Amino acid sequence: MESEASARPAASAKAPEGTFVVCIPAFNRADTIGRAIESVQAQTYPKWECLVLDDGSSDGTADVAETYSASDPRVRVLRFPTNRGGIAMNELGMGAAVERGEYWSRLGSDDWWFPEKLANDLKAFNGGARAVFGPYDNVENGVAGRPGNGRRSWREVKDSLLGGRFCVSWANVAARTDVLCEVRERFGRFGDGRLRHMEDFIFNWRTALLGVAWTWRPGCDGVWNVNRANGESYNTSVLDADTAAMAALVEEHG
Numbered sequence: 001m002e003s004e005a006s007a008r009p010a011a012s013a014k015a016p017e018g019t020f021v022v023c024i025p026a027f028n029r030a031d032t033i034g035r036a037i038e039s040v041q042a043q044t045y046p047k048w049e050c051l052v053l054d055d056g057s058s059d060g061t062a063d064v065a066e067t068y069s070a071s072d073p074r075v076r077v078l079r080f081p082t083n084r085g086g087i088a089m090n091e092l093g094m095g096a097a098v099e100r101g102e103y104w105s106r107l108g109s110d111d112w113w114f115p116e117k118l119a120n121d122l123k124a125f126n127g128g129a130r131a132v133f134g135p136y137d138n139v140e141n142g143v144a145g146r147p148g149n150g151r152r153s154w155r156e157v158k159d160s161l162l163g164g165r166f167c168v169s170w171a172n173v174a175a176r177t178d179v180l181c182e183v184r185e186r187f188g189r190f191g192d193g194r195l196r197h198m199e200d201f202i203f204n205w206r207t208a209l210l211g212v213a214w215t216w217r218p219g220c221d222g223v224w225n226v227n228r229a230n231g232e233s234y235n236t237s238v239l240d241a242d243t244a245a246m247a248a249l250v251e252e253h254g
Helices: 033-041 061-069 086-100 117-126 154-162 177-187 199-209 236-253
Strands: 020-026 048-055 075-080 103-106 131-133 137-140 173-176 214-216 222-226
Touching (some): 020 061, 020 117, 033 075, 048 086, 061 075, 086 103, 086 177, 117 131, 154 199, 177 199, 199 236
Parallel strands (some): 020 048, 020 103, 048 075, 131 214, 137 222
């Protein structure tokens, strides 16, 4: 177990070149966090670190995660005493990724990857991409749905994002950490404290403002597991507040 103060490791502790820092924000996911971690451990590409950020869970989520970190030093668990929402947890995770790794990816605490996920991301990066998104399977309340992140050109994605339209889900994404650095340098942070969720929308939109292309890659190797009965991110009042705040941010930056 690590404290909140250790969420930003010293630069001298940089991981080996080519390392992915995989961030898993989690709140009351004791029943699913193990599957998420195991899907990272099953990756065919071995150079990764997994950072579980427990957002004030009351159900033993961090305890479950620590059973994995006890036997695998690549899995780290950070406990936070109070729940602060997805924006805050992703802010911390992305900051740690900048300090530690060459690449960043995010995995939902109730989602999972197939074994080639990071290997497919790496192929795209080696081909010149800086931020990538791919197709994923959608499972809603236990029922398979339509696949997400349909194929789009980087120009279509950029135009959509600049117009304030959501089009790239974090269910299957990755980015070079130098892109994260550029966003933080320009805007002061990766997300925005006026939001509680919608972290994927605001970060993707900000990369588009900077001219960074979100590049589609083949390979359906992630599963977005949607349970609308569980989680604040599906609360109508929270969604309405975040939608209004996001619209204001888009208007503010023109």
